Amino acid sequence: MKKVKHDIKFFLTNPSFVKWINNSNEESDYYWKKWIESHPEDRSAFYAAKAIVERMDFKVARVTGEDKERILENILKEEGSEHYTEVPQRKYQLVKFRKQITQIAATAAILFGLAYYFIEQTYINHTEQEVSKVYQVTRQTERGQQKKIILPDGTSVLMNASTSLTYSSDFGREKREVVLNGEAYFDVTHNPDVEFIVKSGNISTVVHGTAFNVYAYPNEEVINVALERGSVAIHGNEGLHEDPVFIRPGEKLAVTGNLSNSVKSKFNYIEEFGWKERVLVFKDSGINEFINKLERWYNVDISVVGSSDEDWKINGLFKKQGLENVLEGLEFARKVKYTVKEDKVIIYTSVSN
Structure with a gap:
C-alpha cells in the first residue's frame, strides 16, 4: 500500500504535534521519533513545520507558551481541522459572551492570516536555515570505560575504551554516516533507502541494517571489521577506485594501510x-x-624496563579479571617481573626470557 505524503499544513493543524514542540516530554519525543522513522517521505514537511512552531516566539509581544498554544488553537478552529474537536459550551454562556466571541473570532482571523504569511516566508528559507544549524556531534569514552549510545535512527552502538564516534546533527535525514576512532559494536537499524556508513582510517564499512564490530585504533596498524549478521561492503577511502570487499557472517577483514592490503x-x-x-x-x-590493550582496559600507564623481544606471542583469556591477575599470567608465561603503584605499572624484562 502506497503511503500518503503529508504537507506542512498537516502538521501545523495537528494539536499533538504543536503541543509536542511547545511542551515535549519523553513519551511524546518517542512517539514523534518513531512516526518520522516510519514516514521518511515526510521529513521535509515535518522539519519545516517544526521550525515554524519553534520560531513563533513573539518576543516583542512577550507571548507565553500557553498563549502560543492558544493562538495556534484558534488557527486550527478557523481551518476546521479534522484533528480538532471543539468542546460544546452552554447556551447561556454563548448569549452572555456573544460580543466577546465575535471579537475573538476576528482576532483569530487576523492571526490566521499572519501565521500563513509567516509560514510562506519560513518555508522559502527553510532549507537554508536547516543547513546553517547543522553541526558535528562527538561521543567518546575514556580509558577503562565502555558506553552504549543510541543514534537518532535507533541504531545501537557499544563503544569500547578510548573510542570516539562523530556524526552530523542532521544524521538520518538524508544520510547516516559516522567516523570511528577506536572500537565499537554496531547494531544498525534497517533502512533500505539510506545506507549506514562507518568511516575508520582508510576504509568505509557500508550497510543498510546489520550487526558488526570495527576495531580501528589510530595507533595500531591493522583495522578489523568482523560481521556477526547481515552483510557489509568495505570500501577504500583513498580514491584508488578499488573494488569493495564483501564479507559474510562469521568472517572478518583485516586491513593494513589500505584496502588492497x-x-x-x-x-x-x-x-x-x-x-x-x-x-x-x-x-x-x-x-x-599487549601494553596498549592493558592501558585502555584498566586506565593505567605501563612502561618496560630492560630489553623486550618483539617476537613475543602472548595468548590468554581473562573474563572480568583484575589487572594483577593479567600481570601474574604474564609473569608466569614470560618469566618477567612487575610492580604496580596506583595507575603506574612497570614491567621488568630482558631478551633472554
Whole structure:
C-alpha cells in the first residue's frame, strides 16, 4: 500500500504535534521519533513545520507558551481541522459572551492570516536555515570505560575504551554516516533507502541494517571489521577506485594501510566480540599490542624496563579479571617481573626470557 505524503499544513493543524514542540516530554519525543522513522517521505514537511512552531516566539509581544498554544488553537478552529474537536459550551454562556466571541473570532482571523504569511516566508528559507544549524556531534569514552549510545535512527552502538564516534546533527535525514576512532559494536537499524556508513582510517564499512564490530585504533596498524549478521561492503577511502570487499557472517577483514592490503578470514567469536562481556583476549599479541590493550582496559600507564623481544606471542583469556591477575599470567608465561603503584605499572624484562 502506497503511503500518503503529508504537507506542512498537516502538521501545523495537528494539536499533538504543536503541543509536542511547545511542551515535549519523553513519551511524546518517542512517539514523534518513531512516526518520522516510519514516514521518511515526510521529513521535509515535518522539519519545516517544526521550525515554524519553534520560531513563533513573539518576543516583542512577550507571548507565553500557553498563549502560543492558544493562538495556534484558534488557527486550527478557523481551518476546521479534522484533528480538532471543539468542546460544546452552554447556551447561556454563548448569549452572555456573544460580543466577546465575535471579537475573538476576528482576532483569530487576523492571526490566521499572519501565521500563513509567516509560514510562506519560513518555508522559502527553510532549507537554508536547516543547513546553517547543522553541526558535528562527538561521543567518546575514556580509558577503562565502555558506553552504549543510541543514534537518532535507533541504531545501537557499544563503544569500547578510548573510542570516539562523530556524526552530523542532521544524521538520518538524508544520510547516516559516522567516523570511528577506536572500537565499537554496531547494531544498525534497517533502512533500505539510506545506507549506514562507518568511516575508520582508510576504509568505509557500508550497510543498510546489520550487526558488526570495527576495531580501528589510530595507533595500531591493522583495522578489523568482523560481521556477526547481515552483510557489509568495505570500501577504500583513498580514491584508488578499488573494488569493495564483501564479507559474510562469521568472517572478518583485516586491513593494513589500505584496502588492497587486506585479508579475509573466519573469526573466533570470543576473540572479536568478547570485550562486550568484559572478556579480555590476547591472540599471539606482541608486547606493544599487549601494553596498549592493558592501558585502555584498566586506565593505567605501563612502561618496560630492560630489553623486550618483539617476537613475543602472548595468548590468554581473562573474563572480568583484575589487572594483577593479567600481570601474574604474564609473569608466569614470560618469566618477567612487575610492580604496580596506583595507575603506574612497570614491567621488568630482558631478551633472554
